[in-house]
Amino acid sequence: MTLTRRNKNNAMNNPNWSKKTNLNGDMAERPVEQAAATNVITEDELEAYRFRGVPIPVRRKGAPVVPQPQPAPEHGNGNGNGAHPASGSPNERIQAINEAVRTNSAWVAPLRQEISRVLVGQKNLVDRLLTGLVTNGHILLEGVPGLAKTLSLKTLAAATRLKFHRLQFTPDMLPADIVGTMIYNPRDGSFHTKHGPIFSNFILADEINRAPAKVQSALLEAMQERQVTLGDDTYLLPQPFLVMATQNPLEQEGTYPLPEAQVDRFMLKVIVDYPNREEERAILEAMATSEPNLRVTPVVSGDDILASRRVVNSIYVDDKLKDYIVDTVWATRDPKRYGIDLNGYVRYGASPRATIALTMAAKAWAFLNGRGYVTPQDVKTFALDVLRHRVAVSYEAEAENITSENIVTKVLETIPVP
Numbered sequence: 001m002t003l004t005r006r007n008k009n010n011a012m013n014n015p016n017w018s019k020k021t022n023l024n025g026d027m028a029e030r031p032v033e034q035a036a037a038t039n040v041i042t043e044d045e046l047e048a049y050r051f052r053g054v055p056i057p058v059r060r061k062g063a064p065v066v067p068q069p070q071p072a073p074e075h076g077n078g079n080g081n082g083a084h085p086a087s088g089s090p091n092e093r094i095q096a097i098n099e100a101v102r103t104n105s106a107w108v109a110p111l112r113q114e115i116s117r118v119l120v121g122q123k124n125l126v127d128r129l130l131t132g133l134v135t136n137g138h139i140l141l142e143g144v145p146g147l148a149k150t151l152s153l154k155t156l157a158a159a160t161r162l163k164f165h166r167l168q169f170t171p172d173m174l175p176a177d178i179v180g181t182m183i184y185n186p187r188d189g190s191f192h193t194k195h196g197p198i199f200s201n202f203i204l205a206d207e208i209n210r211a212p213a214k215v216q217s218a219l220l221e222a223m224q225e226r227q228v229t230l231g232d233d234t235y236l237l238p239q240p241f242l243v244m245a246t247q248n249p250l251e252q253e254g255t256y257p258l259p260e261a262q263v264d265r266f267m268l269k270v271i272v273d274y275p276n277r278e279e280e281r282a283i284l285e286a287m288a289t290s291e292p293n294l295r296v297t298p299v300v301s302g303d304d305i306l307a308s309r310r311v312v313n314s315i316y317v318d319d320k321l322k323d324y325i326v327d328t329v330w331a332t333r334d335p336k337r338y339g340i341d342l343n344g345y346v347r348y349g350a351s352p353r354a355t356i357a358l359t360m361a362a363k364a365w366a367f368l369n370g371r372g373y374v375t376p377q378d379v380k381t382f383a384l385d386v387l388r389h390r391v392a393v394s395y396e397a398e399a400e401n402i403t404s405e406n407i408v409t410k411v412l413e414t415i416p417v418p
Contacts, residue, residue: 094316097372104311107300108368114159114296119152120286121279128270128385129156129244131364134308137267137357138223138243140208140389145248147272151294153204153244160305161298162201162240169211175218179228193230198222201238201302205245209255216262219243223265240305260392267357268382269389308367315363316373320418322359325379329355331411332391340414345397346407350390358386376417384408 108130115126125141129152132139141149150166157164167178180196197203198219208216222228226237245266247258263269275283286292331338333349361382362374384405391404 094373097311097314097316098370099372100311100314101367101370101372104304104308105367105370107304107308110299111156111159114299115152115155117296118155118294119148120282121275122148122152122272125149125152125270125272126156127365127368128268129153130368131361131382132242132244132267133160133240133305134312134367135267135360135364136240136242136309137360138245138265140263140266140269141244141246141272142249142269143246143272144274147274149244149246149272150204150206153202155294155296157202159296159298160201160300160302162302163238164202164204165197165200166204166206167197168206169208169215171210171212173211173215175215178215178218179222180230182231191231193233193235195235196228198228199235199237201240201242203241203243205243207248207255208245209247209258212256213259216256216258220262220265223262240302240309263389264351264353266389268361268385270385271388312360312363312367315366315371317359317363318374318418321362321374321376321379324376324415324418325358325362326355327415328379328383328411329358329387331415332387332407335411338411338414340410342407342410343396345394345400345402347392347394350387354386354390358382361386380412380417383412 111130112126119126125148128139131137133156143149154164154166176196178196179198180194182191183194184190185192205219208219222237222241223243226239226241228235228237274280327338329350329352331340331349332346332354335342335346358379359374362378365378365381366372366374387408388404391407393402393404393407397403397407
């Protein structure tokens with residue numbers, strides 16, 4: 001399967017057409033359906049499929065489809081169309097990025113307001129949801145039942161004109177219950193594809209640790225590759241695509257621990273706590289009725305979110321701050337190198353995926369706060385959420401009630417801030 005260079009304006013204006021360079025070097029238009037039939041797909045068509053939210057089968061023959069990196073334009077206008085800021089001095093670049101952030105983050109405040117109409121409190125949870133939304137990252141939540149985990153994601157989906165599905169994981173669940181299956185049609189003797197609920201923009205995997213390993217593994221491809229394979233065909237998932245999984249810390253009977261490979265694919269692990277007394281009093285006023293008002297007005301579209309992601313990618317991170325992020329992650333693997341005495345409490349440290357996630361989370365937090373640059377406090381704000389599920393403690397640490405959060409906190413207190 002081959003890819004050609006993207007013609008973005010053509011693909012966005014008319015998703016049913018794309019351009020491909022023929023053997024003579026000329027540009028020839030062709031319908032998207034023809035690309036699927038000829039087993040040749042351009043990056044235009046990949047993005048067009050995602051924008052339409054329609055999974056198109058891509059025949060898997062040979063090497064997997066890997067979009068080729070596109071050269072960044074030399075000049076940008078900061079108008080939210082994915083253009084990079086103009087090149088120049090760091091101050092000029094930051095000013096251009098700031099302008100792009102102000103233009104593309106106009107939907108953040110209205111979205112927060114709409115969510116607050118239904119969801120009382122839980123500001124930390126909403127902040128993490130928005131962070132995952134603009135960085136294409138998944139979120140693992142841990143908290144007791146009744147803390148509005150389902151309501152928060154459902155409200156977010158309603159306010160963004162996107163599709164939401166809730167999956168209740170059980171021990172007798174099968175992978176086909178999530179991704180779909182092939183159904184035999186006796187009339188024509190052929191198999192037809194039945195898509196599962198994973199083909200949505202927002203997925204709530206409730207009590208994910210209650211499903212066996214084969215069901216949990218069915219999420220791995222969807223979470224990492226944003227695609228699902230059924231039989232010989234691969235189907236792209238709609239964009240944006242966000243998985244929010246929940247775990248109940250109280251009950252451990254009848255549960256299956258999540259494998260490290262799957263846990264590492266969650267960008268953030270968020271601990272959801274009880275609301276304070278004033279917030280719970282407001283919850284009583286709003287929800288103590290048989291017909292609570294859960295209506296919200298959509299204020300942002302999927303296209304706006306995808307445009308915001310491109311701006312987040314361009315947010316400025318200073319070289320010293322990049323070194324600080326790398327040192328923070330490295331200190332979880334080799335604490336002695338940084339003069340941190342943990343007495344063998346760390347079994348293994350965070351993976352390189354943590355470095356990427358921490359950088360992207362810091363960029364997203366800068367974007368949500370209207371800035372085109374990252375500060376050290378942005379990194380510290382998300383360090384616990386990024387690292388708590390990626391640092392494994394030893395048996396000695398467990399015997400002394402030392403958790404991964406204690407390890408990360410010690411690292412943050414020791415590594416010098418630039």
